[in-house]
Amino acid sequence: MTPLAWLIVVGALLGGGLALLVAELRPGPPDLGAALDRLGAGRGSGMAVEPPARRAGAESATPRLDRLGGRLLDLPGLTLPHRELALLGRTPARFMAHKLLFALLGLLIPPYLVVFAALIGTGLSPVVPVIGSLGLAAALWFLPDLVVRSEAKAGRVEYLHGIAAYLELVALERAADCGPAEALVRAAAVGRSAVFRRITDALDRATLARQAPWDGLEALAGELGLTPLQDLADIMRISGTDGAAVYRTLRARARNLRAELLAEDLARANVDSERMVAPGSALVTLMTVLIAFPAVYQMFRGG
Template structure:
């Protein structure tokens, strides 16, 4: 007879594994929130700063104790991808907290499974938690890096589409005889997405610091690692200092950016099509075996 404690242990282990897989699985987009963002004035304060919890404080304390709160590339041997985190709107403290959470979960999971196996009268070597725990913790330590990289790739594509539209809007404002600084501000006031919100924040910060708006775009481009935004800042700097006509230049850069995005989409579609060749061939082979096997079996059956 199976012990009730073994059943409970198995259920608890399965529940923990399901929660871990649910955390790793990308969440589906909330269409209601997306529609609200389309018709709502963006909040000038970043959501991460407003919703700082104990979870974020743990990450901030770990960064501060390790001297990792500074901007350059990382903390000791830990690499903190600041540009990727800036693209997805996640603070380094929360990123560090995620790494600690995954590492602790990997460290404790083998010991937990060993304890549950002991309750179920299944003897496991003591070396299992001692060896598997640190190894699993080392593997799970890098899981948040992969998650952030994947989300940053999607956010980068969204940002580039927004910058292409922003280039067109700035060109139209310049064609309407607006000044360079005014063209940047008026074009940024049109959009309601995260790209336009970040651009508006950069322009407002530049105005507060009493520097030209293209300097604010320089800082934002360096923060996000987006070359097209840096190109826009350079074009508007030439227009602001030398009075150059930049309408055709802006339209050409927007067209070039859209071409780059289209080429990336085509390359991604071709890669997906190539990946479908192997499953299709395997399915065809399986169907062929299922159809041919009965006849072949009858032919080779000598009895």
């Protein structure tokens, strides 16, 4: 084969691998079996046990990537960002599969570069691809952790905005003489975002487990690490057990939450503004040099 043909083959393999990696990293459609399993978390409280045939069918329908990642969950010394994954709605098995794919990509990139260097006539020592593969694989192994934490930070802000709106809706339902449990359910049914769907799922799980709705909110708050949701559960528990009027308390908590979010937005805007100072100063310095250079050059040349 000619060097051009080798380049085409290597480029096609590398492009196909990158395309497969991007396709796996894209969020997929919701798994109906996993959603039913979450809703059936309370089957131990008098609900029917899932038949073995159905469990076997669900296991066979699990994507191969998830099964592969599930085998890596028992690695010694492994720490998973459980709350971040819960905020993003991703499973630990899929997260581990992504880490494995990134590590494999890091192992394969240096050999591709070695082949390319050989095709153009530049020889490389065998030590270079070995060290490069190990180093790049180790670096890319931790890349999904950084990506998940960054996405979870943005997702947490979205959840807090949704919880602030949910607090207002619950307060309005309570002002309309709805009971505490009914107010939580009716307010959650208003929204269609991911935040309201998670709250609705938590309330449904609590109902199936024959628990109070605020117990479901408390479990969700612990899973996601969201203090405002825990505060809402505590407020509604007091209202449900003692019959306390919580309209003003809910409105005040929603107002405080919005103030906290606004303060975080202002702090983030100030940080972004400070980061723009250095590029602006560099641009001004470059323009000054470009404008003054001809005159300085002519002055020294004439002297």
